[in-house]
Amino acid sequence: MAEQAVIEIKGLQKKYDDTVVLKDITEDVKQGEVICVIGPSGAGKSTFLRCLNLLEKPTKGQVLFEGTDLTTLNEKKINGLREKMGMVFQNFNLFPNMTVIENLKLAPKKVKSISDEEATKTAQDLLDKVGLLEKADVYPTSLSGGQQQRVAIARALAMNPEVMLFDEPTSALDPEMVGEVLKVMQDLANDGMTMVVVTHEMGFAKSVADKIWFMADGYIQESADPETFFSHPQTDRAKDFLEKILEA
Numbered sequence: 001m002a003e004q005a006v007i008e009i010k011g012l013q014k015k016y017d018d019t020v021v022l023k024d025i026t027e028d029v030k031q032g033e034v035i036c037v038i039g040p041s042g043a044g045k046s047t048f049l050r051c052l053n054l055l056e057k058p059t060k061g062q063v064l065f066e067g068t069d070l071t072t073l074n075e076k077k078i079n080g081l082r083e084k085m086g087m088v089f090q091n092f093n094l095f096p097n098m099t100v101i102e103n104l105k106l107a108p109k110k111v112k113s114i115s116d117e118e119a120t121k122t123a124q125d126l127l128d129k130v131g132l133l134e135k136a137d138v139y140p141t142s143l144s145g146g147q148q149q150r151v152a153i154a155r156a157l158a159m160n161p162e163v164m165l166f167d168e169p170t171s172a173l174d175p176e177m178v179g180e181v182l183k184v185m186q187d188l189a190n191d192g193m194t195m196v197v198v199t200h201e202m203g204f205a206k207s208v209a210d211k212i213w214f215m216a217d218g219y220i221q222e223s224a225d226p227e228t229f230f231s232h233p234q235t236d237r238a239k240d241f242l243e244k245i246l247e248a
Contacts, residue, residue, distance in 0.1 A: 004031045005064075006163055006194050007052060012061035014047055021047050023218040025061070029163070034195045036205035036226075039215035040241055045198045048215065049167050052196065053085045054078050066162075083111060086156030087165045090172045092148040094140040100127065100151050101136040104158045111159070119158075126154040130184050146177025150184055157188075164188065166197040202245060206230055214238045 005028040014022040021044045029035055037045050050056040052063055054070050063070045065081055073081070094103050104123035108114050114122075127133045130150040140148055149169055156164060166185065170178040182204050189195060189208050199205060205212060205226060212229040214222040216237045222229060233239045 005029065006031050006066060007196075008062070008064040009052070010062040010064070012048075012051060012063065013059045014044070014051060014056060015059045021218055022051065022058075025219055027213065027220060027223060029194060029196060032192045032194055033210045034189045034193075034197065034208055035211050035213055036209035037196065037198045037213045037215055038200070038202070038205055038241075039221075043215045044218045045215050046167050049165055049196060049198050052165060053082050053087060055087075083159050084162045085165060086159060086161035086163070088149070088152050088156050088167070088169050090168045092140070092145075092152040092172075094148055094151060094155070096139065096141055099137050099139055100132065100143070103140065103151060104155050107155070108158050122158055123154075126157050127151075129157075129187070130154045131180075144177060145173045146180045149173065149177075149181045153181070153184055153188075163194045163196070166195065166199070168198050168200065170199070170201060202230075214241070216241065 007029040009025055009027045012022055012025040013020070025048065037048065039045055047056055051058050054063065058071055065085065068081065070078055070081060098106065101120065101123045104126060105116070105119040108119045108122065109116065124133060124136065127136055130153060132147060132150055135143060135147065140151065143151065169185070170181050173181065178201065182201060185197070185204070186208050209226050212222070212224055212226055213220045214229065221235050222233060222238050229238070230242065233242055
């Protein structure tokens with residue numbers, strides 16, 4: 001695996017008024033790495049993820065993407081770099097008045113000015129990849145939650161990003177639909193996609209992540225490979241978290 005850092009986080013802090021949500025986080029994400037960010041609710045995980053592509057503006061610190069400090073850029077330049085960082089949210093955010101394939105074609109045509117023919121071909125390939133090619137011409141409301149989330153992943157991939165950010169992509173789904181979404185994410189990881197995933201799915205984190213970032217009380221308390229983290233957590237906070245998770 002190449003050792004080049006795609007994302008470098010240096011001294012990241014985020015405050016809302018007097019509430020400090022993120023405290024001085026310094027980490028990096030290397031090319032092809034899958035990082036799973038886990039931890040208790042309210043730890044700042046989603047805020048942290050949204051700071052990586054500046055959907056949330058850090059109060060202090062730097063976020064470098066391929067060597068460029070995003071915190072110094074204007075909105076237009078940030079949008080240009082966001083095209084390289086696909087993001088999938090808890091809620092699918094699909095356009096209900098557009099068919100599945102139209103949802104996938106919209107951004108590539110509008111932002112990258114590619115032809116309808118090329119956008120259609122890419123969209124069909126991606127729908128095939130997530131197992132939903134036969135749903136190309138239906139509207140999102142006719143799909144299950146798991147299918148909608150797979151479409152949302154395909155839509156993010158349609159921009160050909162270099163990094164994928166996932167914010168609790170399975171938390172809004174019924175349990176039987178979780179597996180189909182995690183399988184698509186596992187396939188992406190196997191294809192070498194660089195991914196940062198905020199998740200409660202410990203089985204996925206154990207089997208797919210290269211690194212676990214355990215986050216609590218606003219900072220990353222442990223950074224380790226899954227084997228080490230789940231077998232030998234170093235901090236009392238992580239031990240306590242894992243005990244509660246494993247009892248559940």
